[in-house]
Amino acid sequence: MKVLLPEGVELQGFERELKTTLEQALLAGYALMGFSFREAFSSNFHKIDALVVMEPGVFVCLEAKGYRGKWTGSANEAWFSDNTKIEAVGGNPYRQAERYSLVIKDKLRSCIFQDIPFWVNYFVVAPDTTRFEIKDAVINTFQPTQSVQICHVSKIQQVLGSIRTRENVAAKFNEVGIKKIISELTGISLEKIEILINVQPPDPTPVKPPKLKLVETTVEPPPEKDTIPVGIIVEPPPEKDTISVDPPKKPPHNKYIHFPKILSCFVVLVGGVGIFAVWQYFNQKPCETATETRVNNICYKDITKKPLVVGIVTSPKQYSEFKTYLKKQLGSQARDVVVEGNSEITYKEAQNNIFKNKWDIVFANSPMNGMRAKDNSYKWLARMYPKYPLTYESVLFVRSDSRIKSIEDIKSTTTIALGDFNSASSFYMPTYDLYGKSMTVTAGHRSSKIRELVAKKQADIGAVVYTTVKDDPQFRVIQISRDIPGTGVYLSPNLTPTVQKQIQNILENAPKKIKEEANYDIGKEPDYKQFRTIALRVDQVLSCANFSRNPVQFFCNATSQGILGRVAGFTNQGNGTIRLRLERENHKTCQVFVSSQTLNKITDGSSPENINRKQVNIIGVEPIELGDGTCQLTIENPTQLVVLQPGA
Helix, strand or coil: CEEECCCCCCCCHHHHHHHHHHHHCCCCEEEEECCEEECCCCCCEEECCEEEEECCCEEEEEEECCCCCEEEECCCCCCEECCEECCCCCCCHHHHHHHHHHHHHHHHHHHCCCCCCCCCEEEEEECCCCEEEECCEEECCCCCCCCEEEEEHHHHHHHHHCCCCCHHHHHHHHHHCHHHHHHHHHCCCHHHHHHHHHCCCCCCCCCCCCCCCEEEECCCCCCCCCCCCCEEEECCCCCCCCCCCCCCCCCCCCCCCCCHHHHHHHHHHHHHHHHHHHHHHHHHCCCCCCCEEEECCEEEECCCCCCEEEECCCCHHHHHHHHHHHHHHHHHHCCCEEEECCCCCCHHHHHHHHHCCCCCEEECCCHHHHHHHHHCCCEEEEEECCCCCCEECEEEEEECCCCCCCHHHCCCCCEEEEECCCCHHHHHHHHHHCCCCEEEEEEEECHHHHHHHHHCCCCCEEEEEHHHCCCCCCEEEEEECCCEECCEEEECCCECHHHHHHHHHHHHCCCHHHHHHHCEECCCCCCCHHHHHHHHHHHHHHCCCCCCCCCEECCCCCCCCCEEEEEEEEEEEECCEEEEEEEECCCCEEEEEEEHHHHCCCCCCCCHHHHCCCEEEECCCCCEECCCCCEEEEECCHHHEEEECCCC
16 A cells, blocks of 8 residues: 655654554555545545545545553543543544544545445554453444444554445446545645655665775784684774774675765755645645634634624523623633624524534533534533533423313314424424324414413413423423433634633633523533434424414325435536435435525525535425436425434
8 A cells, every 4th residue: 555645744653653554554545644634615624644545445534543551431422541531633533533534525425426325434543552441342343334443553454455345436436546536635636646656765875975095904813713804994093003893794895984874864854844844834824714823724713803702592691791701711812702692593593603603602502502513513511501400301281270181182273382493392392292283383482482372371282391380380281201401512613722722621610600600510411312313303294394374284194205315415517506416215316406596595405515414305396216216306496395404
């Protein structure tokens, strides 16, 4: 295997050991080390320790961690080597490698494999002396699953050589060519790729020194011993005796003195200057936006030029002391600290601000907002509602004198008051519990308004958090939901690592009063996995429901079920037409054609970048079945395509 390095880059430490191992691997392909890869649809760069591109179409991201000792942890927890935390982007090395694999997959899908399913595998590579106690980890072998996969460096050839690809992937790979694919991934021209591939290490030709006067001399042998063979030495000063020289086993090839150590020092000096020059060039190169700063060749928001934004969905008064405290602690390092949002902002607006990275610190207040932050690479900082349990419940409730005893008594004329369309407690969970029902709906209300509507008999049923009506004698609960995960405070990935760490320390060490007013404290991030499943199923049901016309059906019938699937890539066809590749639940694929003008009107759609990798439901469009088992359909109305949340 050939290892490619950017010009002037020299690896150190464990990465150097990995490079040597890859160079010795008897595998057909290239390992790209020391490169930074740009995301397909943004200006963000990611430095990947090693991206392996092998014939006939195998892609593997390797994350090298040189920690020696016993590793502990799990897929969703930090990793430790003995008692030392293993530093990694995204929480742990596995999540870091997974994130980088998605960057590469999006890049390849956008330019090479638009219409072909393929995989980008990923491993964490460790020294051979490392021992593992990582929960559910697969060690030194390849399994085509989402398991935590770890490999000792000496086993890398064995593991990489066991990975196979599909015939259609191999065909496309060979059609495009490995060099062209590497060019697309790195953003480097084919001509320069050829230079990198063909470049050879500098030939350590000896430096010819100035001519020196040489003399041949012999040394008298000790008694009863043979004469020592002739040696070569520099002529000594005349006043000193000639120094004897241990003879070589073979006569010397020439009579010149060599300087390998001097040459090595010279090469290291020149190489070091080159590396420094390259590093200095990329780090001094300005970002495209004047309010950004470049760190390690990645552009981040510069809070000395642009205010730090705290995003909330409750009253700004609640965060006035927090704002003052944060601004004081940051001092001149932040131009200003501003609080955006209020109790009137919808969760939809909040999630759009998170998606666009407009909010630097997010007080999510809802697992729906928390999931959106997590999906957009925000970092967990602290837990909200620390005085309450880690999970909570939603309830359906009625007036205490209501004739409705359970959800079985609900009719199409029954009126229910629901919350914001993106609220976990007052919309998603009740919708899940009401599956199969038809009823009259009034939605978009805050919790206090829902209670008011039920109390005044303007609604028969309401949906709120259990604790808000649990002890109220005027209400009676008729249904309690499954557990809903809590939420927390998240930090934008657009801030420099140094600023992120500083803000984390400021929040963690804030006075108790500040934490209580802002409703947060140190705590573990909730697991959204089960709730995601519920939310996705609700989205599928909601894609069939028409909330502009009562009664609303909380189910999908045969005619409104639609075509469910995941957008797995797109192509700009020209003339304002976008082609989406839809992977359906039955494992078949469809080509979906939609105009950019129509796409822009779709909620959560707006652009192919936004809709890519998300679950969607296409309603009211009859697909054209093609002979190869795929289908084709055209979206003509924005209501025909519904983006299901959360995104996959």
